[in-house]
Amino acid sequence: MATAEQKPVQTTNLPLYLAERTDLVPIFIMGKRYDVPSTLTIQKAFEYAGYQLIRSCGCRGGICGACATVYRLPDSPKIHVGLACQTVVQPSMYLAMVPFFPANRAVYDLDEIEPDVKTLLKHYPELAKCMGCNTCTKSCPMDLPVMEYISAALRGEIEKAAELSFPCVMCGICTSRCPAELAQYHIGMLCRRLTGRYINPAAEHVKAQIARIESGRFEGPLRKLMAADLQTLRKLYVDREMEPHGADEMWEPQEKEFL
Amino acid sequence: MGYTPELMDLIKRCEKTRPERVARKKASIEFPALTLDERQDRLEKYHPDYRPGGLRELKVGPSKGYKLAWEFADTFEARSRVDPDKINLDEVHYDTDVLVIGGGGAGTAAALIAQEQGSRVIIATKLRHGDANTMMAEGGIQAATKGWKDSPYYHYLDVMGGGHFENDPELVKTMVTEAPKVIGWLENLGCMFNKWADGKLFTLHGAGTCRKRMHYAGDMTGAEIMRVLRDEARNRLKDIGVLEFSPAVELLLDDKGNCSGAVLYNLETEEYFIVKAKAVVMATGGSGRLHVQGFMTTNHYGATGDGLVMGYRIGVGVRFLHATQYHPTGAVFPEQAEGLLITEKVRGAGANLINIEGEQFVFEREPRDIESASIIRECTKIGKGVPVPGQAGKWGVWLDSPMIELLEGPGTVEREFPAKFILYKRYGIDISKVPMLVYPTLHYQNGGLAYNSDGSTCVPGFYVAGEVGGGVHGANRLMGNSLLDITVFGRLAGEAAGAFVKERGDVGTLSVEHVRRYHKELEEAGIETDRVSPMVLPDYGNPDVKQRQWTTTYVGTLR
Numbered sequence: 010m011a012t013a014e015q016k017p018v019q020t021t022n023l024p025l026y027l028a029e030r031t032d033l034v035p036i037f038i039m040g041k042r043y044d045v046p047s048t049l050t051i052q053k054a055f056e057y058a059g060y061q062l063i064r065s066c067g068c069r070g071g072i073c074g075a076c077a078t079v080y081r082l083p084d085s086p087k088i089h090v091g092l093a094c095q096t097v098v099q100p101s102m103y104l105a106m107v108p109f110f111p112a113n114r115a116v117y118d119l120d121e122i123e124p125d126v127k128t129l130l131k132h133y134p135e136l137a138k139c140m141g142c143n144t145c146t147k148s149c150p151m152d153l154p155v156m157e158y159i160s161a162a163l164r165g166e167i168e169k170a171a172e173l174s175f176p177c178v179m180c181g182i183c184t185s186r187c188p189a190e191l192a193q194y195h196i197g198m199l200c201r202r203l204t205g206r207y208i209n210p211a212a213e214h215v216k217a218q219i220a221r222i223e224s225g226r227f228e229g230p231l232r233k234l235m236a237a238d239l240q241t242l243r244k245l246y247v248d249r250e251m252e253p254h255g256a257d258e259m260w261e262p263q264e265k266e267f268l
Numbered sequence: 269m270g271y272t273p274e275l276m277d278l279i280k281r282c283e284k285t286r287p288e289r290v291a292r293k294k295a296s297i298e299f300p301a302l303t304l305d306e307r308q309d310r311l312e313k314y315h316p317d318y319r320p321g322g323l324r325e326l327k328v329g330p331s332k333g334y335k336l337a338w339e340f341a342d343t344f345e346a347r348s349r350v351d352p353d354k355i356n357l358d359e360v361h362y363d364t365d366v367l368v369i370g371g372g373g374a375g376t377a378a379a380l381i382a383q384e385q386g387s388r389v390i391i392a393t394k395l396r397h398g399d400a401n402t403m404m405a406e407g408g409i410q411a412a413t414k415g416w417k418d419s420p421y422y423h424y425l426d427v428m429g430g431g432h433f434e435n436d437p438e439l440v441k442t443m444v445t446e447a448p449k450v451i452g453w454l455e456n457l458g459c460m461f462n463k464w465a466d467g468k469l470f471t472l473h474g475a476g477t478c479r480k481r482m483h484y485a486g487d488m489t490g491a492e493i494m495r496v497l498r499d500e501a502r503n504r505l506k507d508i509g510v511l512e513f514s515p516a517v518e519l520l521l522d523d524k525g526n527c528s529g530a531v532l533y534n535l536e537t538e539e540y541f542i543v544k545a546k547a548v549v550m551a552t553g554g555s556g557r558l559h560v561q562g563f564m565t566t567n568h569y570g571a572t573g574d575g576l577v578m579g580y581r582i583g584v585g586v587r588f589l590h591a592t593q594y595h596p597t598g599a600v601f602p603e604q605a606e607g608l609l610i611t612e613k614v615r616g617a618g619a620n621l622i623n624i625e626g627e628q629f630v631f632e633r634e635p636r637d638i639e640s641a642s643i644i645r646e647c648t649k650i651g652k653g654v655p656v657p658g659q660a661g662k663w664g665v666w667l668d669s670p671m672i673e674l675l676e677g678p679g680t681v682e683r684e685f686p687a688k689f690i691l692y693k694r695y696g697i698d699i700s701k702v703p704m705l706v707y708p709t710l711h712y713q714n715g716g717l718a719y720n721s722d723g724s725t726c727v728p729g730f731y732v733a734g735e736v737g738g739g740v741h742g743a744n745r746l747m748g749n750s751l752l753d754i755t756v757f758g759r760l761a762g763e764a765a766g767a768f769v770k771e772r773g774d775v776g777t778l779s780v781e782h783v784r785r786y787h788k789e790l791e792e793a794g795i796e797t798d799r800v801s802p803m804v805l806p807d808y809g810n811p812d813v814k815q816r817q818w819t820t821t822y823v824g825t826l827r
Binding site for chain 1: 424429466
């Protein structure tokens, strides 16, 4: 039932079998009233109400971005956002999940592009139209500084845009609210891939190790392990030299035969 | 929001014993660890894998006689959604070279490599592209990339030891030798791994590793890998088509016995589609949503083990599926965090596990299976679990995170565990001041379909990659080897499937005779059931609502 501080809600459309329940709160799923236990997340409230979720349900743990939800509370025009799997219902919330948004995504060949602002503007010319209204930041369910990373991208600070956008779950709410029609989360994705590929220094030790593997030097020792009996294998396992937890990066083991 | 007054009262008992526990820890006096014999005893008495009646023998199929959890057995001993008498295989709706079933990390890696072999690829996936357990993997990815201290030799030993030396040696060798290549490949695709200024990758220890070889991207390594692979697939949309909300429900063979496609089910329009393909890569992932023995899970909504039963019906056996990985510390309160993983690092940093009386009952750095068995024992046999508010018959134990602040200084919890700190803060719980309520949670399917090191199986044209396969991890996977498994074997399966496509002539006449044979075998084994599989989606529906759905028919969990 509506709590005292809430505006009274219409009760005539309440089914009789719910009339005696005191543990329920009304929520309005796409404008239609359902009465659900007050402890549920929006996601579980949908299921309680009788929906079999197909869209708008993914990891159920706050990382996949499938269940972006917009809602409003009585007496305020403010639109709130949240992930349905992480947000607990509130009495009289009006809500809709946004399972998909038709954002613009550029197709590119990572091998052929350069990590600069020209690349960003070529693939996402709308980037230049950002008017700095900050609606994207205010609408991010992950509380990311969306406008800040877009500004960084526009200044050509691709690495900064990559870092600021790193925890993005790509739910698309920012894009749905953007008056300049930017696809912030796709721009962030491009910045991150450019950073990972071109701006961060390459890991030379990985290439060196691949070359050693391809030279075949581990083939013999590995075959020997594969053929070893259980007792031998157990002994090798128990006796293997442990890198100490506090060891620094360049620590070297005593045994070098199998490196 | 926050803990209930009842729980706050119980927390006082935990706080009362905390100073003494912290003092002991500071003096390096640890709770006694179990001996190897005691460990075995605890596992046999309390680990869910050993629970009498928890497992049963399969009565049909290539692994007939094998004992596994009855939730799996139920999935295998069920009828297909496809009626062999009614299906019209003459009308093919999609024709492609490689059909990849599953749009997670393994499937997407397979699609990329198959495309590079010149194949046209379709990825059919149950939910959105990238909605998968890959996305949820936090910790990292193992690879022996640092030649001055590590090599595939040591990685091999660690994997075998973790899996109780039962792992398939050929698969392990393949995984550890391919591992550095995979890191190089991901780096080249633009994955933002954490690095030093000279480009050296950050690496950490994981449980059971002898060298620091866990590479990571913040605390969302899986999400970073998944979104990069997906982004790359989207750049190749001319050759890689993605059918979302279209899970496969049955495989197709041709008259020569080669795997030749699948039947897809469009979840939105409820149509079935027939895909003809020259090779199929099965990459449907794990099965936490089967809720083996009623456990909550850390897994994705779509993790219902669909690929297991589809592969089984065409004659591919299963192995190590009797072994399920329970992560000891899954959140049980508040409800919206249920099943959520609390990383092992919290115990590594010194937090004790505490019962309702405020007593420590187990050393906090026992292996995962021992830790889980001990928590279950405390809550069931000993009866000192903390009741979970609003959920009769459910218990948890305290994971005493505030200890970390006392041991390592104020602010440590927020600094070391930022994601969990923020998450709990949203629920009105400050984990630097109050403990977390936890219970073991279903985490990983150690076993699965039998496959070879190039992803091939006993059925020509049918390849397996990732969690749906079994063998590489033996009976117990180590942290950091699942992201490695999916990328290594995803790539190899894609490569082998692409090569097979080039060799293979035309696809013969499509057939579902294997379904007919399987149904007959069910009947002959005396299994009379209206169960259908694969499950596709778990059933979290409201039974009261279902009772009022007067004209609705359910096939399995779906209308």
